[in-house]
Amino acid sequence: MRIAYTSDLHVDISQRNWELVPYLAEVLKIVDPDVFVIAGDVSPELGDLEYALDCFASLRCPKLFIPGNQDIWVLSEEMQNLGHDSYEKYYFFLPEVCRRNGFVPLWMEPQVFKGVGFAGSIGWYDHTHGTGTAAVAFPRDYHYLLDSIWNDMRWACWTDISTMVAEGGAPVKRVDFEVAREFNYRLDQDIEGLSRDAAVREVVVITHYPPFDELSVEGIPFPGSRETGGVLFAHDKVTVSISGHIHDRRDILVRNIRAVRCPVGYLRREHQKYHEVVKNCLEVIHLIDGEDLLPKERA
Numbered sequence: 001m002r003i004a005y006t007s008d009l010h011v012d013i014s015q016r017n018w019e020l021v022p023y024l025a026e027v028l029k030i031v032d033p034d035v036f037v038i039a040g041d042v043s044p045e046l047g048d049l050e051y052a053l054d055c056f057a058s059l060r061c062p063k064l065f066i067p068g069n070q071d072i073w074v075l076s077e078e079m080q081n082l083g084h085d086s087y088e089k090y091y092f093f094l095p096e097v098c099r100r101n102g103f104v105p106l107w108m109e110p111q112v113f114k115g116v117g118f119a120g121s122i123g124w125y126d127h128t129h130g131t132g133t134a135a136v137a138f139p140r141d142y143h144y145l146l147d148s149i150w151n152d153m154r155w156a157c158w159t160d161i162s163t164m165v166a167e168g169g170a171p172v173k174r175v176d177f178e179v180a181r182e183f184n185y186r187l188d189q190d191i192e193g194l195s196r197d198a199a200v201r202e203v204v205v206i207t208h209y210p211p212f213d214e215l216s217v218e219g220i221p222f223p224g225s226r227e228t229g230g231v232l233f234a235h236d237k238v239t240v241s242i243s244g245h246i247h248d249r250r251d252i253l254v255r256n257i258r259a260v261r262c263p264v265g266y267l268r269r270e271h272q273k274y275h276e277v278v279k280n281c282l283e284v285i286h287l288i289d290g291e292d293l294l295p296k297e298r299a
């Protein structure tokens with residue numbers, strides 16, 4: 001099975017990011033994968049996400065999407081005060097946009113294709129951002145990660161529903177570790193369900209935030225939840241982790257799990273042709289069918 005993956009399309013960030021997507025789709029048609037994965041961060045605007053997913057309309061294989069932090073932002077304090085929040089996007093608007101454009105909202109519907117299970121989640125993080133983090137010197141190329149922290153504090157809005165019961169009460173945001181725990185729990189359940197299925201040989205897990213410390217950038221605090229990694233390790237059938245958020249490529253082995261990412265990131269103004277750019281932000285992982293490799297049983 002050949003799984004093509006990318007992440008962090010950020011079509012709202014620049015004209016080049018926007019214009020790259022049809023080229024990605026064109027190259028994917030030639031690659032002709034068995035499954036295509038986008039691991040989050042397309043745009044906070046639903047219309048932009050609609051545009052990006054629609055670019056892949058002619059790709060016939062199963063297409064899986066997982067939202068990133070920027071996809072769940074609610075970019076208006078007024079809207080937040082009216083009770084519109086990231087849960088509404090995560091559980092209602094984003095799945096709707098996915099389904100309308102031929103993508104599976106994987107965090108809502110785990111999948112099995114040819115004996116390979118797929119489960120996913122945005123991931124989130126369980127540390128408290130702010131003063132401590134700001135003091136860390138972020139290398140220039142990774143300044144966007146610091147921006148991401150401040151923007152999440154403002155635009156990510158996981159509302160504590162219990163605070164909205166009192167009439168007129170302003171919505172109170174849940175703290176990050178509670179959000180992470182909730183998503184980790186749900187991911188664990190999804191992987192457990194796939195693992196129990198005897199027909200599932202292995203499980204690929206897709207998260208936006210990186211699940212392992214080893215995926216961090218040196219000198220920058222780990223931006224995910226270590227419990228997400230724990231969830232992956234707890235299930236023997238998990239063989240591959242695809243993530244995003246950090247804008248550089250990775251392909252490493254963490255214990256027995258192959259952990260990869262291949263983001264687009266924020267494209268700079270340069271003269272490189274889009275076809276060249278695509279080569280750096282689209283990767284294919286091959287899963288070899290177990291039975292093909294096992295030695296034939298002796299009589």
Ligand SMILES: [Fe+2]
Pocket residue numbers: 008010041068245246247265
């Ligand atoms: Fe990103």
Ligand SMILES: [Fe+2]
Pocket residue numbers: 041068069070148208244245246
């Ligand atoms: Fe992100």
